[in-house]
Amino acid sequence: MTARPAARIYRGTTRNLSLLARRLRAGELVAVPTETVYGLAADALDARACAKIFAAKGRPAHDPLIVHIHSLAQLETLAETNDAARRLAKKFWPGALTLVLPKKSAVPAIVTAGLPSVAVRMPRHPLMRRLLRRCGRPLAAPSANPFGYVSPTTAEHVRAGLGKKIRFILDGGPAAVGLESTIVDLRDPLRPRLLRPGAISREQVEAVLGKKLGSGGAGGVVAHAPLPAPGLLDRHYSPRTPLVLHKKISPAHAAKGDATEAWLFFARPHRLTGSNIFWLDARGDPRRAARRLFGLLRALDGRGFKKIHAELAPGGGLAEAINDRLRRAAGLVNTS
Ligand code: TXA
Ligand code: MG
Numbered sequence: 001m002t003a004r005p006a007a008r009i010y011r012g013t014t015r016n017l018s019l020l021a022r023r024l025r026a027g028e029l030v031a032v033p034t035e036t037v038y039g040l041a042a043d044a045l046d047a048r049a050c051a052k053i054f055a056a057k058g059r060p061a062h063d064p065l066i067v068h069i070h071s072l073a074q075l076e077t078l079a080e081t082n083d084a085a086r087r088l089a090k091k092f093w094p095g096a097l098t099l100v101l102p103k104k105s106a107v108p109a110i111v112t113a114g115l116p117s118v119a120v121r122m123p124r125h126p127l128m129r130r131l132l133r134r135c136g137r138p139l140a141a142p143s144a145n146p147f148g149y150v151s152p153t154t155a156e157h158v159r160a161g162l163g164k165k166i167r168f169i170l171d172g173g174p175a176a177v178g179l180e181s182t183i184v185d186l187r188d189p190l191r192p193r194l195l196r197p198g199a200i201s202r203e204q205v206e207a208v209l210g211k212k213l214g215s216g217g218a219g220g221v222v223a224h225a226p227l228p229a230p231g232l233l234d235r236h237y238s239p240r241t242p243l244v245l246h247k248k249i250s251p252a253h254a255a256k257g258d259a260t261e262a263w264l265f266f267a268r269p270h271r272l273t274g275s276n277i278f279w280l281d282a283r284g285d286p287r288r289a290a291r292r293l294f295g296l297l298r299a300l301d302g303r304g305f306k307k308i309h310a311e312l313a314p315g316g317g318l319a320e321a322i323n324d325r326l327r328r329a330a331g332l333v334n335t336s
Pocket of ligand 2: 142143151
């Protein structure tokens with residue numbers, strides 16, 4: 001038997017977009033760029049195509065997918081909308097916000113893991129928007145990583161993780177946001193809940209709704225589905241190198257540590273350098289830190305350190321999302 005062909009990375013030419021839109025309509029998987037992270041897409045209305053997503057990622061069937069749309073008209077075919085959803089969509093779409101709403105029957109059960117609700121997002125990335133328009137179908141797409149590993153923010157990350165499982169990757173450059181979307185549960189518009197923090201902050205969503213957001217359950221993300229205890233998934237967690245979180249790392253402490261352990265500061269530490277000293281952004285700018293987080297975790301994971309010490313982001317807003325991802329990477333919260 002010959003080995004399966006490795007995935008090919010396609011530049012965003014008009015010809016390639018037509019080809020990839022045809023592959024999607026034929027029920028194949030295509031890894032796609034979005035402004036948050038890369039997604040692994042299939043025709044959301046084709047249950048057999050969506051089943052391939054779960055197989056390629058090694059994703060458990062109880063973990064539902066996000067459906068990506070091009071227009072508000074598409075939203076109406078997939079979900080029961082409400083006034084709160086329309087207000088958030090108007091303010092933040094296209095963008096890094098996913099809304100959970102009661103689903104309509106057009107959405108196959110496999111997409112929502114059997115839940116009566118569906119998660120929908122209108123992405124902003126221009127290539128993804130062109131692909132969605134050409135394809136003419138909503139696209140189901142979780143992050144394009146093997147289940148439990150760090151989400152990909154470049155086409156190369158996708159190839160490194162799924163290159164043997166898929167054939168098509170559309171290259172849209174490095175993801176501008178770098179963290180997965182904010183997920184807001186609007187099944188009951190009177191009691192909106194934040195299921196996952198993201199670049200669109202809790203405070204921004206609350207300002208539009210004129211209401212405080214409740215929180216998800218333990219771990220926050222998969223509504224209704226029980227979350228496995230973090231310990232059970234220890235070895236799958238990302239990065240593979242054990243990650244230890246600190247509210248604040250003292251440069252003096254890091255300087256005394258041994259060189260087999262890496263220190264990941266939020267901002268550049270004063271007068272400290274070394275082959276095991278890293279920072280998310282020199283000036284500690286949260287947007288730039290978010291953009292670099294996943295790529296840096298991957299790079300550090302490949303360096304053979306025994307342990308990575310990471311400093312939490314200070315403050316609210318985007319810091320809530322960055323710290324949520326650090327906790328997931330440390331195996332303290334379930335991730336998919
Ligand atoms: O930015 C993003 O959200 C990226 C890009 C590709 O759009 N997608 C993404 O998908 O990160 P991912 O791997 O996180 O998987 C989708 C998550 C599920 O794990 C689940 O937590 C949540 O979305 N989700 C999907 N449908 C849901 C539903 N009906 N109720 C609650 N949560 C849901
Ligand atoms: Mg994911």
